[in-house]
Amino acid sequence: MLTYFCSMTNTDISEFFSALSKLMDLHGEDSFKSKSYSIAAYTIDQLEANLADMDDATLRSSKGIGASTAAKIREILDTGKLMQLEEIMHRTPSGVLDIMHIKGLGPKKVRTIWQEMGIESVGELEYACHENRLAAFKGFGQKTQEAVLQNIAFIRNSQGFQLWASAEATAHNWIARLKQSFAQYQFLLTGAFYRQMETVAAIEIVSNMPADTLPRLWANAPGIEMSHEGNTMLLKMSDNIPIRFYFADKEKVAITQFRNACSETFLTAFEAEYIFPEKAINEADIFKANHLQFIPAPMRESAEILEKSKANVLPTPIELSDIKGIIHSHSKWSDGQETLETMVQHAISKGLQYLVISDHSQAAYYANGLSPDRVAAQQIEIDALNQKYAPFKIFKSIEADILNDGSLDYDHSALSTFDLVIASVHSNLKMTQEKAMQRLLSAIQNPFTTILGHPTGRLLLSREGYPIDHKMIIEACSDYDVVIEINAHPRRLDLDWQWVEYAMSKGVLLSINPDAHSLAGFDDIYYGCKIAQKAGLTATQNLSSFSLVEMEKFVESKKRKRNLQPL
Ligand SMILES: [Zn+2]
Ligand SMILES: [Zn+2]
CATH class of the missing domain: 1.10.150.20 (5' to 3' exonuclease, C-terminal subdomain)
Structure with a gap:
């Protein structure tokens, strides 16, 4: 318990104050005090030093923290609770x-x-x-x-849902542990996790072990709630995602894996036209028996994909190794954690050929967005680094806020200094579809826009995106030659994979971009690839798979086209 309390962050502590303030307002209590708790919550969250590491004297002398707030912080750090909050929650x-x-x-x-x-x-x-x-x-x-x-x-x-990325370690650990403990049996992933859905409600595993072995083992295990019925078993743990098991005979394991891995639409279409063989060693046998090209699990979504498999024209989906550069990243110049040079060195060490640095624009004051003067200063640094680290290349870019009226956040002379401009909405996210469309369409029509960043602004499981007409946005991007980002952060994955195929059909380039704010953030391209595989995105239709030479050509041709247009 002690370690838990010691590891409490300022944000955790701030939440106590924020909850107290809100509950006081709910009960109509002293509004002056409630306001002061709300201010304390904000102050604490903004503090740079870690409250958990401070002694009482330092705590009390911290800026914006009075004696009574300090006492409450101490209470939270020592006990993990705040009595005043407990008491008001008890009354609600x-x-x-x-x-x-x-x-x-x-x-x-x-x-x-x-x-x-x-x-x-x-x-x-x-x-x-x-x-x-x-x-x-x-x-x-x-x-x-x-x-x-x-x-x-x-x-x-x-x-009850979790991000795919948060469930990943659990899924692989379970498979590894089961294989280690029961080496004589097969354990295969299936379900939504295996199909690489962006969020999952359970980890699903198929096994050929006898259906009563695991239930006997876990019948009275503490902290595990088990329900076992016929050939399925569900384990619910208090602190992790549920695990669902399907037990099947050796000959049926692959068929069970297949059945539970497909979307309902896909399975219905499959069953209407094709058969399951008597025996299947693996999923490939099921496709072979029906003279079909193998469809990887992530792509088993629609009925149309079966037609492509029948005609032997399935696309070869992108792999992580196809990514040649980092597009969309933030450095210390705005709200990223690292200097430009550290980011360059990291990209080089990962075998990448270029880095598109796109810090926030001036309207994003909360993210230390760049004024035109700072843009100029950053570009001087980029030129120097490009000399030092050639042939590796940093492209000059910006994540320009799409302002309320749909314009971008700089005048034309500042915009023309960038190799690429990523246009994104970060403010006034609560808007009607009409408003959202007006903002996005003007940004797409702006001759300086290269890439439309995270098109809906959604945060999976915590914020719905603003409503857009996907078809119309994709068609506009096709008309104006604008690339659409697949933001690879596991909480965004925006553009939604379900629209990627339509974008490809309209000749729109996609781009798997990590939107990295740290070195570890580069690795999110892995999640971007996973989600893009579902839509069959190919390396040739993904901008971040372009080699340095191809990327330079792309940038040049965009600039040439822009110069031909009247501004
Ligand atoms: Zn953004
Ligand atoms: Zn960004």
């Missing part, structure tokens, strides 16, 4: 605490819902919305009601 129905997690509903609105409408759970609130009662209540209206319903649906859908 748990369903009301759940309602507070719905985005867009501040404590005061939740207070009205609870105290005046008598609603004490998310389910009741959802029902009230369906009856149009929230819209009719004073201070709410139709728009809020719609947003609430949408957010409830979002929370429901994300509950």
